[in-house]
Amino acid sequence: MTSTDRRVVVLSTRDIPGDREHVVHNCEDCACPVSGERTARDLPALVADPLVRAGDVVEVPLDQEHFALFSPNGDGGVVVLDTAGRALLDTFADPTPASAVVAGSPALERAIQTLVGFDVLHPVGKPPTPRFESSTELTAWLHVTNKCNLRCPYCYVHKSDDSMDADVAKDSVNALVASAQRHGFRSLRLKYAGGEASMNAAVLLHLHDHALALCREAGLGLSAVLLSNGVALNGALVSALRTRDIRVMISLDGLGETHDAQRPTVAGKPSAALVLRTIDRLLAAGISPHLSITVTSRNIDGIADVVRMAVRRDLTFSVNFFRDNDCSASFDDLQYEEQAMVDGLDRTFAVIEELLPRRSVLGSVLDRGQLVAPRRRACGVGDDYVVIDQNGGIAQCHMEIARVVGDVRTDDPVSAIRSGTGVRNLLVDTKSGCRDCTWRHWCSSGCSAATFRATGRWDVQSPNCGIYRAIYPRAVRLEGLRILRYATTAD
Numbered sequence: 315m316t317s318t319d320r321r322v323v324v325l326s327t328r329d330i331p332g333d334r335e336h337v338v339h340n341c342e343d344c345a346c347p348v349s350g351e352r353t354a355r356d357l358p359a360l361v362a363d364p365l366v367r368a369g370d371v372v373e374v375p376l377d378q379e380h381f382a383l384f385s386p387n388g389d390g391g392v393v394v395l396d397t398a399g400r401a402l403l404d405t406f407a408d409p410t411p412a413s414a415v416v417a418g419s420p421a422l423e424r425a426i427q428t429l430v431g432f433d434v435l436h437p438v439g440k441p442p443t444p445r446f447e448s449s450t451e452l453t454a455w456l457h458v459t460n461k462c463n464l465r466c467p468y469c470y471v472h473k474s475d476d477s478m479d480a481d482v483a484k485d486s487v488n489a490l491v492a493s494a495q496r497h498g499f500r501s502l503r504l505k506y507a508g509g510e511a512s513m514n515a516a517v518l519l520h521l522h523d524h525a526l527a528l529c530r531e532a533g534l535g536l537s538a539v540l541l542s543n544g545v546a547l548n549g550a551l552v553s554a555l556r557t558r559d560i561r562v563m564i565s566l567d568g569l570g571e572t573h574d575a576q577r578p579t580v581a582g583k584p585s586a587a588l589v590l591r592t593i594d595r596l597l598a599a600g601i602s603p604h605l606s607i608t609v610t611s612r613n614i615d616g617i618a619d620v621v622r623m624a625v626r627r628d629l630t631f632s633v634n635f636f637r638d639n640d641c642s643a644s645f646d647d648l649q650y651e652e653q654a655m656v657d658g659l660d661r662t663f664a665v666i667e668e669l670l671p672r673r674s675v676l677g678s679v680l681d682r683g684q685l686v687a688p689r690r691r692a693c694g695v696g697d698d699y700v701v702i703d704q705n706g707g708i709a710q711c712h713m714e715i716a717r718v719v720g721d722v723r724t725d726d727p728v729s730a731i732r733s734g735t736g737v738r739n740l741l742v743d744t745k746s747g748c749r750d751c752t753w754r755h756w757c758s759s760g761c762s763a764a765t766f767r768a769t770g771r772w773d774v775q776s777p778n779c780g781i782y783r784a785i786y787p788r789a790v791r792l793e794g795l796r797i798l799r800y801a802t803t804a805d
């Protein structure tokens with residue numbers, strides 16, 4: 315073994331100071347669990363058992379001398395190796411005790427610990443297994459109004475003048491807090507949505523204050539986010555959000571005409587300039603908004619531009635693929651072609667590679683999937699996600715908000731969504747096409763509602779499967795380049 319006396323490079327996110335703060339754990343758009351927020355991983359002490367290279371490890375070249383490796387059957391995280399590190403790894407093609415390789419070198423010991431810690435090497439007979447964490451947070455989508463000042467063609471909401479009133483808001487919070495306690499959740503996450511939720515700002519703020527008081531009393535944590543189109547958030551509302559520490563997610567689908575092509579006002583006027591003004595206003599008030607970018611065939615060529623702006627301004631973002639629905643059915647230019655989507659994302663990834671932000675994009679660029687923590691389902695539907703409509707009706711998914719499975723005045727919301735039979739959010743390992751997929755614990759088969767709409771089945775892989783398989787290795791590459799750029803080594 316010649317690599318024992320050569321300096322090897324084996325890096326991970328552990329080598330980027332303070333890196334846990336640089337990961338986007340929640341796309342804000344959907345019901346994704348926030349299971350990515352884990353404690354920093356400790357590197358294991360080396361055992362006497364022989365070590366061997368894990369199977370199915372994905373390897374992506376970064377440049378002539380470096381490689382990014384990701385072990386899809388493990389617990390997540392990318393490691394970067396140089397050619398000497400790669401040679402070190404090859405030593406374990408056959409079972410070999412670490413002690414035979416380390417030969418008293420602390421650098422080699424740490425390199426091997428990193429490879430074991432990130433599931434690239436494992437003791438013989440003990441292959442890596444993912445750690446699926448059960449949810450401790452109940453997420454609720456509160457549909458505070460059916461009104462909206464925009465008319466986006468891909469929106470699934472049948473707009474009306476209906477809004478949640480103060481009584482329904484109070485009943486909803488009462489039911490959610492009681493339900494969270496009954497089912498053992500430790501915190502509540504509220505998403506204020508619509509329509510355009512800011513058009514019912516008074517009820518929204520009242521609702522939030524009531525939730526804060528009840529959660530305090532119940533010993534539950536509380537976090538909240540306003541999902542907004544960003545057209546008309548005035549200074550008073552921005553200040554009220556800031557005071558209450560309510561996060562803000564703004565929909566921005568491109569810059570200028572690209573955004574306007576799919577997010578016009580009710581009167582058919584452009585809205586991009588208004589949204590950019592709101593982003594400036596939020597930043598000036600000390601709120602860094604999260605950007606939600608919905609991709610259709612109309613704006614596919616402009617995604618890279620909005621991502622460039624987001625990275626330059628250090629804004630978090632998430633890229634979400636358009637999901638077909640009844641309201642959008644009459645627009646035949648929203649559905650994307652697979653190759654066009656892959657090409658548009660490739661251009662986006664090229665921008666990220668060029669700017670190479672310190673912030674990880676593993677939770678931002680993979681639609682409903684991510685490479686942060688393994689999951690068996692893409693979202694919390696039927697488990698830890700409740701949707702409440704403006705009348706107090708309980709639904710399982712906001713895309714299926716009309717399919718009511720209970721009422722906040724009479725039913726326990728969590729029991730209602732768990733026993734509801736509308737959306738079947740099956741485990742990825744039970745889906746045909748996904749069972750043996752390398753990416754199954756990361757993609758988790760995408761949005762169940764979108765799959766059912768496209769195929770009429772709940773138990774099959776996503777119609778976006780080809781796109782997902784194409785972009786996951788590219789995301790591993792971006793993470794590898796980021797580690798290479800920002801890691802600082804102790805020696």
Ligand code: SF4
Nearest residue numbers: 748751754757776779
């Ligand atoms: S949808 Fe495709 S990429 Fe995703 S888990 Fe299923 S087979 Fe894998």
Ligand code: SF4
Nearest residue numbers: 344345693711761763
């Ligand atoms: S089923 Fe789809 S639309 Fe509904 S919450 Fe899950 S990922 Fe989102």
